[in-house]
Amino acid sequence: xxxxxxxxxxxxxxxxxxxxxxxxxxxxxxxxxxxxxxxxxxxxxxxxxxxxxxxxxxxxxxxxxxxxxxxxxxxxxxxxxxxxxxxxxx
Amino acid sequence: xxxxxxxxxxxxxxxxxxxxxxxxxxxxxxxxxxxxxxxxxxxxxxxxxxxxxxxxxxxxxxxxxxxxxxxxxxxxxxxxxxxxxxxxxxxxxxxxxxxxxxxxxxxxxxxxxxxxxxxxxxxxxxxxxxxxxxxxxxxxxxxxxxxxxxxxxxxxxxxxxxxxxxxxxxxxxxxxxxxxxxxxxxxxxxxxxxxxxxxxxxxxxxxxxxxxxxxxxxxxxxxxxxxxxxxxxxxxxxxxxxxxxxxxxxxxxxxxxxxxxxxxxxxxxxxxxxxxxxxxxxxxxxxxxxxxxxxxxxxxxxxxxxxxxxxxxxxxxxxxxxxxxxxxxxxxxxxxxxxxxxxxxxxxxxxxxxxxxxxxxxxxxxxxxxxxxxxxxxxxxxxxxxxxxxxxxxxxxxxxxxxxxxxxxxxxxxxxxxxxxxxxxxxxxxxxxxxxxxxxxxxxxxxxxxxxxxxxxxxxxxxxxxxxxxxxxxxxxxxxxxxxxxxxxxxxxxxxxxxxxxxxxxxxxxxxxxxxxxxxxxxxxxxxxxxxxxxxxxxxxxxxxxxxxxxxxxxxxxxxxxxxxxxxxxxxxxxxxxxxxxxxxxxxxxxxxxx
Numbered sequence: 147x148x149x150x151x152x153x154x155x156x157x158x159x160x161x162x163x164x165x166x167x168x169x170x171x172x173x174x175x176x177x178x179x180x181x182x183x184x185x186x187x188x189x190x191x192x193x194x195x196x197x198x199x200x201x202x203x204x205x206x207x208x209x210x211x212x213x214x215x216x217x218x219x220x221x222x223x224x225x226x227x228x229x230x231x232x233x234x235x236x
Numbered sequence: 237x238x239x240x241x242x243x244x245x246x247x248x249x250x251x252x253x254x255x256x257x258x259x260x261x262x263x264x265x266x267x268x269x270x271x272x273x274x275x276x277x278x279x280x281x282x283x284x285x286x287x288x289x290x291x292x293x294x295x296x297x298x299x300x301x302x303x304x305x306x307x308x309x310x311x312x313x314x315x316x317x318x319x320x321x322x323x324x325x326x327x328x329x330x331x332x333x334x335x336x337x338x339x340x341x342x343x344x345x346x347x348x349x350x351x352x353x354x355x356x357x358x359x360x361x362x363x364x365x366x367x368x369x370x371x372x373x374x375x376x377x378x379x380x381x382x383x384x385x386x387x388x389x390x391x392x393x394x395x396x397x398x399x400x401x402x403x404x405x406x407x408x409x410x411x412x413x414x415x416x417x418x419x420x421x422x423x424x425x426x427x428x429x430x431x432x433x434x435x436x437x438x439x440x441x442x443x444x445x446x447x448x449x450x451x452x453x454x455x456x457x458x459x460x461x462x463x464x465x466x467x468x469x470x471x472x473x474x475x476x477x478x479x480x481x482x483x484x485x486x487x488x489x490x491x492x493x494x495x496x497x498x499x500x501x502x503x504x505x506x507x508x509x510x511x512x513x514x515x516x517x518x519x520x521x522x523x524x525x526x527x528x529x530x531x532x533x534x535x536x537x538x539x540x541x542x543x544x545x546x547x548x549x550x551x552x553x554x555x556x557x558x559x560x561x562x563x564x565x566x567x568x569x570x571x572x573x574x575x576x577x578x579x580x581x582x583x584x585x586x587x588x589x590x591x592x593x594x595x596x597x598x599x600x601x602x603x604x605x606x607x608x609x610x611x612x613x614x615x616x617x618x619x620x621x622x623x624x625x626x627x628x629x630x631x632x633x634x635x636x637x638x639x640x641x642x643x644x645x646x647x648x649x650x651x652x653x654x655x656x657x658x659x660x661x662x663x664x665x666x667x668x669x670x671x672x673x674x675x676x677x678x679x680x681x682x683x684x685x686x687x688x689x690x691x692x693x694x695x696x697x698x699x700x701x702x703x704x705x706x707x708x709x710x711x712x713x714x715x716x717x718x719x720x721x722x723x724x725x726x727x728x729x730x731x732x733x734x735x736x737x738x739x740x741x742x743x744x745x746x747x748x749x750x751x752x753x754x755x756x757x758x759x760x761x762x763x764x765x766x767x768x769x770x771x772x773x774x775x776x777x778x779x780x781x782x783x784x785x786x787x788x789x790x791x792x793x794x795x796x797x798x799x800x801x802x803x804x805x806x807x808x809x810x811x812x813x814x815x816x817x818x819x820x821x822x823x824x825x826x827x828x829x830x831x
Contacts, residue, residue: 194300
């Protein structure tokens with residue numbers, strides 16, 4: 147047999163094995179990435195939830211009725227309605 | 237030639253070798269066919285079941301419902317995730333200690349909870365809690381009670397509560413808008429759920445994404461023209477006034493007269509949309525938009541504007557209202573306080589019915605009608621709010637003498653509060669009537685001209701007399717601002733026909749500041765029951781307080797600062813001498829004064 151005759155099949159079989167390994171590797175990477183994507187989606191949902199909760203909390207704390215009550219009762223404030231004469235001597 | 241080499245003689249191959257090869261091949265073929273038969277026919281069910289466990293699934297991506305915010309971005313309605321707990325009663329009842337623990341966690345009486353479950357023993361699905369915050373639901377699930385599961389969902393929260401309840405409305409259990417803006421803007425808010433095809437393993441994890449997906453379209457946020465600060469102020473003052481006057485209800489509207497943006501709409505009785513049982517009460521009615529009423533004296537300025545516009549009357553024209561009564565056919569028009577001979581300004585300030593009837597009859601039914609028509613009293617407001625009431629303004633050809641006279645002082649036609657606000661916005665905006673709207677960024681229709689700028693200014697000037705010591709609305713004065721306004725005290729129609737002697741609607745409508753108005757406000761108190769019922773006395777003070785607060789928050793400069801009396805000091809925060817000097821009412825402070 148010619149020496150060169152075996153070279154092509156050998157190279158082809160090596161290429162087949164290499165590409166098979168590459169397929170396995172890509173598949174694995176794909177799974178890993180899908181997994182990560184899933185995790186990040188979960189994280190996004192969780193953060194969305196938290197954001198909604200925080201907005202609600204902020205709105206509850208800054209509700210006008212609450213601010214109004216605290217300003218009047220605890221801090222003794224009033225609305226500037228009119229001139230108030232605070233003394234007859236400057 | 238190479239013929240020298242002898243041809244090798246082909247030795248005959250033994251027959252058995254051929255049969256062996258053929259036999260092996262057919263055995264192989266038989267094995268393949270047999271295996272196929274086994275898989276396709278014998279184990280088909282089992283394999284299909286196995287396959288289903290890691291099937292390609294279509295997962296739903298839920299769409300988030302958009303938020304509703306006020307003009308400054310404060311949330312009025314928000315979706316937040318919640319979890320509802322549900323149970324299979326028979327499974328849960330098998331472990332009594334879990335029933336007790338769960339009842340405690342859900343703030344329920346253990347006995348009652350057990351009874352609740354026993355009654356529903358045959359069912360496979362029973363909600364055992366209201367929608368809970370996710371953290372609470374997780375705590376309940378961590379008990380690991382058998383047959384208890386949670387179902388995620390979105391719940392709608394209304395941070396502003398009853399203050400904006402009637403505008404925002406609410407959604408039903410499955411998240412579709414049922415009332416108010418939630419209903420009107422449903423298509424924008426709701427969004428569209430997406431989907432994606434994935435391969436999942438038997439634990440439900442996504443193993444592979446087939447990339448075939450339809451992205452979820454989240455609902456858009458809707459921004460209203462409401463300013464929550466003014467809305468709160470308006471709601472608070474209205475509620476206090478309704479309680480103080482022992483009234484049946486009331487409403488208030490504040491709008492920006494130049495842009496037509498509604499800054500506050502509130503009505504009483506109210507309701508809290510966060511509290512589902514209240515959602516069936518009459519408080520859900522946004523009476524400012526949904527209910528109509530007879531405008532009464534508040535249309536007189538519109539009549540005067542039309543009379544001036546036609547040139548039949550001049551601002552200086554005098555009208556004889558003696559002796560305080562005026563017979564038109566079978567009708568006798570009466571003034572509460574006879575005024576004698578008055579000019580148009582005084583007629584408005586004293587709200588003379590006789591004067592208005594005379595003006596109306598002089599210009600004629602058609603002119604009265606077309607005047608009202610120009611101020612939009614015959615056209616819907618198109619505010620974009622569901623259930624907006626239509627105005628009732630009959631055609632002038634159906635009016636007789638009596639109808640013309642009564643229409644001149646605001647009876648025999650009905651409008652909602654927004655109609656009056658829009659008409660007064662036209663007076664405030666130098667004759668240009670804006671399109672009133674509730675939703676920001678909506679396609680704005682250009683304003684329509686109702687009357688000429690000069691007429692609008694003249695009427696505004698006359699209306700300043702209402703809020704003067706001589707007028708009916710002095711209680712509505714706002715320190716530092718000149719106010720153009722009109723009072724109205726409307727007798728209500730009784731169920732038997734005719735008018736009630738003692739049931740009134742007290743109306744007050746006005747604009748601030750009188751010279752270049754920025755705000756139009758309307759206050760109506762329905763059936764005040766604590767004695768006073770005149771518009772100026774009941775609704776006027778509410779107008780004053782709300783508009784003063786609104787002007788302060790919108791930083792509208794005062795146009796009428798009297799020089800402070802000497803030897804007094806203004807409290808910090810009201811107005812500094814420098815501001816006063818800018819308005820030309822006070823010389824720059826001398827060193828002595830400044831001290």
